[in-house]
Amino acid sequence: MLQYLIRRVLQSIIVIILLTMIVFVIARLSGNPVDLMLPMGASESQRTQLIQELGLDQPLPVQYVKFIGRAVQGDFGQSLRFRAPAMELVLEKLPATAKLALTSLLLAIAAGIPLGILAAIRYRRAGDYIVTTGVTLGQAMPSFWLGIMLILIFGVQLGWLPVSGDEGLSSLILPAITLSIVPLVTIAKVTRSSMIGTLPQDFVRTAESKGLPWGNVVRRHALRNALIPVVTVIGVLLGGLLSGAVITEQIFAWPGIGSLTIQSINARDFPVVQAVTLITSTIIVGANLLVDLSYSLLDPRIRRS
Amino acid sequence: MKRFVRGVKSFFLTFPGAAFGAVIVVVFVALALIAPLLHEPAYAVNAANKLAPPQWFSGPHFFGTDSLGRDLLARMIVGVRISLMVAAAAVLVAGAIGVVVGVISGYFGRWADTALMRLTDTLMAIPLVLFAIFVMMVVGSGIRTLIFVIALTQWMTYARTARAESLQLREQEHVSASSSLGASHLRIMVSNIFPNVLPSAIALATINVSFVILLEAGLSYLGLGVPLPDPSLGSLLSEGRQFITRAPWLAIYPGATLMLLVLGVNLLGDGLRSYLDPRSRERST
Numbered sequence: 001m002l003q004y005l006i007r008r009v010l011q012s013i014i015v016i017i018l019l020t021m022i023v024f025v026i027a028r029l030s031g032n033p034v035d036l037m038l039p040m041g042a043s044e045s046q047r048t049q050l051i052q053e054l055g056l057d058q059p060l061p062v063q064y065v066k067f068i069g070r071a072v073q074g075d076f077g078q079s080l081r082f083r084a085p086a087m088e089l090v091l092e093k094l095p096a097t098a099k100l101a102l103t104s105l106l107l108a109i110a111a112g113i114p115l116g117i118l119a120a121i122r123y124r125r126a127g128d129y130i131v132t133t134g135v136t137l138g139q140a141m142p143s144f145w146l147g148i149m150l151i152l153i154f155g156v157q158l159g160w161l162p163v164s165g166d167e168g169l170s171s172l173i174l175p176a177i178t179l180s181i182v183p184l185v186t187i188a189k190v191t192r193s194s195m196i197g198t199l200p201q202d203f204v205r206t207a208e209s210k211g212l213p214w215g216n217v218v219r220r221h222a223l224r225n226a227l228i229p230v231v232t233v234i235g236v237l238l239g240g241l242l243s244g245a246v247i248t249e250q251i252f253a254w255p256g257i258g259s260l261t262i263q264s265i266n267a268r269d270f271p272v273v274q275a276v277t278l279i280t281s282t283i284i285v286g287a288n289l290l291v292d293l294s295y296s297l298l299d300p301r302i303r304r305s
Numbered sequence: 306m307k308r309f310v311r312g313v314k315s316f317f318l319t320f321p322g323a324a325f326g327a328v329i330v331v332v333f334v335a336l337a338l339i340a341p342l343l344h345e346p347a348y349a350v351n352a353a354n355k356l357a358p359p360q361w362f363s364g365p366h367f368f369g370t371d372s373l374g375r376d377l378l379a380r381m382i383v384g385v386r387i388s389l390m391v392a393a394a395a396v397l398v399a400g401a402i403g404v405v406v407g408v409i410s411g412y413f414g415r416w417a418d419t420a421l422m423r424l425t426d427t428l429m430a431i432p433l434v435l436f437a438i439f440v441m442m443v444v445g446s447g448i449r450t451l452i453f454v455i456a457l458t459q460w461m462t463y464a465r466t467a468r469a470e471s472l473q474l475r476e477q478e479h480v481s482a483s484s485s486l487g488a489s490h491l492r493i494m495v496s497n498i499f500p501n502v503l504p505s506a507i508a509l510a511t512i513n514v515s516f517v518i519l520l521e522a523g524l525s526y527l528g529l530g531v532p533l534p535d536p537s538l539g540s541l542l543s544e545g546r547q548f549i550t551r552a553p554w555l556a557i558y559p560g561a562t563l564m565l566l567v568l569g570v571n572l573l574g575d576g577l578r579s580y581l582d583p584r585s586r587e588r589s590t
Contacts, residue, residue: 011426018427026443140568142519144526144539145560148546152553243434247523251546261435262527265442277439284432 004296012289019281020071023274024064071278077271081264086275090257094279096166097249097256101241103176105234108183113230115184116191121218123196131188138185143244147178147251164253175252179244183237190233194226201225228295235291239284316580323576329569333385340386347379348534356552368558371544381559384536385566391452391531392517396510398456399517403463404506408498410464411471412490422468425461433458434520441529451530455517462513463506470502508581511574515567522563538563 051057058066070076076086119131154174155163162171198204199222207221208214249258257276264272317324340347351374359369359377368377410421440454474480480497488496524530525539533540538559545556 014423015427015431018424019431022431023439026440136571137568140515140564140571142522142542142560142563142567144523145542145556145563148542148549148556148560151546151549152556156550156553239432240434243432243438246435246438247526250527261438265438265527265529270443273439273442277435280435281431 005293008289008292012285015285016282019285020068020278021064023277024067076275076278079264079269079272081267081269081272086271087279089260089272090275090279093255093257093260096254097242097245097258100172100175100179100249100254100256101245103172104179105183105237105241107176107180108187108237109234111180112184112187113191115188116230117195117218117223119188119192120195120199123199128192131192135185135189135192138181141181143178143181144247144251146181147174147248150174150178151251166255171252175248175254178251179241179248182240182244183234186233186237187230191226191230194229195222198222198226231291231295235288238287238291242280242284316576320576320579322572323580326569326572326574326576329565330573333389333566333569336382337386337389340383343376343379343382346376347383347536348375350374356548356555358552359554359558369552369554371541371555372548372552377541377555377558380536380541381538381562384538384541384559385562387448387531387535387537388518388521388539388563388566391448391455391521391537392514394452395455395459395517395521396514398452399459399513400463400506400510402456403460403465404467404499404502406460407464407467407469408471408494408502411468412475412494412498414472414475418468421464425464428458428461434523437520437524438527438529441524446529446532448531448535451521451524455520455524458520459513459517463509466505466509467502470505471498474498474501504581508578511577512571515570515574518563518567518570538566 074087076090078084079086079089082089115131115134119128122128151163151174154161161174163174165171203225204217204222207217212221245256246258246261248254249256250262253259257280261273261276263269264276317327351370354366354370354374355372357366357370357374360366366376366378368381371377371380406421406425410418437454437458440457441450444450444454474497480493483493483497521530522537522539522542525537526543528540528543530539531537541559542556542563545553545559548555
């Protein structure tokens, strides 16, 4: 177990190091970052000053090492728009995004797993067909269109719910539903196929033939064994959830890192975008590591392989 | 030819969902082909006629007009053309990179394999949409950049599949036969390995296309995909969000079109995948 743990942690660290290299190289390849970092219409002397300040006259490897040295200390440079450290801006907006993403994930789990179970125990009957049709439609649904339609129906036509900003619980509902559609559909699909594979197995049939109540058999015998692929897919979904949050936040003007990213892109606020990319990627790599470790606890076979 | 027709017929009879999907896809491809005829109404600004509601069959603007007085239906059709071209090109580029990397990696094995697989592991751990947003911002939007960036985020799955297949193929008799006849590595890869890797790459491409269409729409929605004034289903939706209270049709129809397109591609792709890869038949729906 310890060996597996060490290997996975090392792997994650390598991933993050490679990630910083890729971000660094792309940022440098695309031309002089000074042009991106200076506001439009900056003078030539400002330009030279910035080049020296940033150490851009030094060789690339030296620049990279310095960049990493600062990044490890949480220094991603100054935001051009707010004249504040980029890191602080990102951390300030992170709780709002975490609130939205976690609500959506809980929603997706709370709806997706029961729907998957329902489809599996009603395999090739009405309940299954309803759920699989819903999954097919849900997979084709562009989540940003769903968001706009929710705004149109519940915000504009009915006027029941707020459609922009964060003004308490009621303004969380529509963005959370929008962001939850992709994970919900995926979780329902994976739960269904995993349960279909588990239900006919001997240990389930034994439990059933012992005369245990069917509900108990499904919950305690079949579901527990069917959940491992679901846990795995939730780990995969985390990355998509944070990426999806960028678009969802943009639609609902939710004050999280997604909105911050888009505003920073429009203002060409390069250090902030770089900080967002690196911080969220690190979070996702870390979350995937936790998921991997947690299901190796659930299933001892994974550790050994 | 007769055999081909019979094959197609039995395919659609076995997978009726795929037949429905194929009809949708054919209609969209036909729309994409006639799109150049609609260049004038799709691009010509007419300030006098902005945000006109849908007129259906009673006027020239079936789905109404946008904020610059351009015909929405014409812009949607041109948008479908652009979205389909970007998606097809991106999937082709991604598939080509992935298959080449995967075949080389699986055929030679050893350090080349380890290095390339580590690289794909890393890239797959990165939140790709976020990464695409970052790259599009740095490099600047443009259709060619868009295709390249999308391909860059998608080739890894192709590489892994092609590698796994090549690893098995390498051990097969027809490969060792070619090798003992004196065929070069390149020749073996091109004529023995590549044709056998192709079906699974195509199966993968059919499910990948719809994801790529949605990714393109998402990037264009954020203003980082297809640059204006070219329409894309994504950028049309972003205008729809902006005018949601005054002109809801700008959001309703492009979004519904996008959903129908993705649904058609998914249905056709699911059928094709089951057909090309019988192993997946039991596993998937």
